[in-house]
Amino acid sequence: MQQIINFIIRNKTFLLFLLLFSVSIVFTIQSHSYHKSKFINSANFLTGGIYNTFNNFSSYLNLKSQNQLLAEENNRLKSLLFNSETALDSVFIDSVSFGKIYKFTSANIIKNSYSLTDNVLLINKGANDSIKEDFGVITSKGILGITGSTSKNYANVISILNTTSQISAQLKKTNHYGSLTWNGDSPNIVQLLDVEKIAPVLVGDTIVTSGRSSIFPKNINIGIVQDFELDAAENFYEINVRLFNDMTNLEHVYVIENKDVKEIINLLNSN
Amino acid sequence: MNSVLSINSIRFLVLILTQVLICSQIIFFGYINPYIYILFIILYPVKNNRSLFIFLSFLLGLIVDLFLDSGGIHAASSVFIAYARPIVLKFSFGMIYQHQSIKFDSVDFGAKLSYITIMVAVHHIILFSLEIFSISKIILILQKSLFSSIFTIILCVLITIIFSRKSK
Known part of the structure; x- marks a missing residue:
């Protein structure tokens, strides 16, 4: 017993190193499996808050290009709206039910990332805006990713630029x-x-x-x-x-909630 | 002693904020990023409590990981270079290190450069191996480590020169 304690005291630096190193390796391995990074993510009060404050300033830098994107989208939506009036009348039942299945929430990207192999973004909407795990995220031009862990006011988005995303x-x-x-x-x-x-x-x-x-x-x-x-x-x-998306220049996104997802999953599991 | 404590705590916070708000937003050619937060580990006083030093490095890496959503890759590589630092110090500074009297502001520039280079290179190789996590992409790992190392080394040397307190 004495010898064991002596051994621990003599090698305490090495053992501490080994402990901390393996803890970080465990975190790394967790982060490489999809949706498992529960502890170490930026959707929390501290990091989310700092990114949000910083984004309040830095978002002015690309205001012009983002406005351009939004104006383009408005243009596209307007042309859809005015050109499809007759079509809407004839299939109005379908279009009404479509609107009820999917609920859209607009959000802003406050941390973008595209240079790593597993990129995770951060948006400024979270559980308080009824955003949960596994909601789709799109921009005006195309898809962006799927929400991962959420906190009260922030949510992680697992980008399509992530080797674990499918x-x-x-x-x-x-x-x-x-x-x-x-x-x-x-x-x-x-x-x-x-x-x-x-x-x-x-x-x-x-x-x-x-x-x-x-x-x-x-x-x-x-x-x-x-x-x-x-x-x-x-x-x-x-x-x-x-x-279609320029993944390096993102600001305004939409989070899509499928309200029937429970029903679909229940049906799939029952088979 | 008190000033050592306050300088290192300020350095800890400032380096983390600079890293996540500025340096991680610089992306040269799509993948080159400097990781200057390891200056904290490089410049930590040589006479130290080794366990505390390793623990602080772990904390530093973990906070950077929190911000960058990268699992534990920064924590792992920071802990590793913190543990390996005495060996690198001995290799780069030789006799001076034996007497425990290195002042980073007043050592030979060549020795300091080799010290920073080894620390940064080891850190980056571990960092990118863990980030990419696949042997089949070893070329990508080496390429990323090489280019990012060069960038980090240049920045680290510049920062140590600018903020050195040598009065002539």
């Missing part, structure tokens, strides 16, 4: 779908994997969300096909998708 996506012209992942190389290009060989893919095709995951509605823009090839087994396409 989102169901499909070709706009046909319903062939695959899963959208990122290989960590370029912040403009993401990869669409597992698309059936039979799908008629062409360079320049638009890729949209498939609506299969109950997180995103169908037909939200993602990007266009830059190039594609068959995988090693020659059964599926691997498609490089150029994003």
Whole structure:
């Protein structure tokens, strides 16, 4: 016993080092598995508050380009609104129910990140605005990611530029779908994997969300096909998708809540 | 003694804020980032309580991790260089270190440069290995470590020169 205590006292620095090092390795491994980073995330009072204060100043720097984006979106929405009046009348039941399934909340990005391999963003809306885990986040141009852990006033967004993120996506012209992942190389290009060989893919095709995951509605823009090839087994396409979003310049986003998600999950689990 | 304490606490806070609000927003060519917060570990007094020093480094890394949503990669690499610091000190400064009398403001510039270089390089290699976490991307790890190291070393040397209290 005496010897054990002596050993601990003699090597206390090394043991402390070993302890702290393994604690941090555990945190690292947790952060590499999707949605597991519960302790170490920036959605808390202190870091969220500091980022928010700083963002209050720095958001002035790109006010012009952000206004431009919002004006473009207004323009697009106005043209949709005025051109689709007749169409709305004929299918009004559908459009009303569509509006009830998905609830949109606008939010601001207060911490952007795109240079790491696992990027996590921070937005200034949280549990107080009824934002929970697994809500979709989009911008005016395309999808951005899925919410992760939340605090009262802030929420983490697991970006599509994260090697652990997987989102169901499909070709706009046909319903062939695959899963959208990122290989960590370029912040403009993401990869669409597992698309059936039979799908008629062409360079320049638009890729949209498939609506299969109950997180995103169908037909939200993602990007266009830059190039594609068959995988090693020659059964599926691997498609490089150029994003519509400029991931390096983000400010205004929308959080989408699917109100029927419980019902869908219950139904899936009951089978 | 009191001034050592206050200088180091101020340095701790200022370096964290500078790191997360300024340096992590600089992104050269898509992936080059300086990590200057390790200056705290580099410039910590040589005569110290080693356990406390290692614990402070862990805390420093963990706070940076909190801000950058990076799990525990900064904590791990900070703890590692804090533990390995005596070896690097001995290698770079040789005899002076044996007498425990290094003042970072007044040592030979070459020795100081080699000390900073080794510390930063080791830190960055561990940092990016843990961040990317895949052997198959070793080229990317080395590339990121190399370019970010160069940037960090330049900034660290400049900061130590600007803020050195040598009066001539």
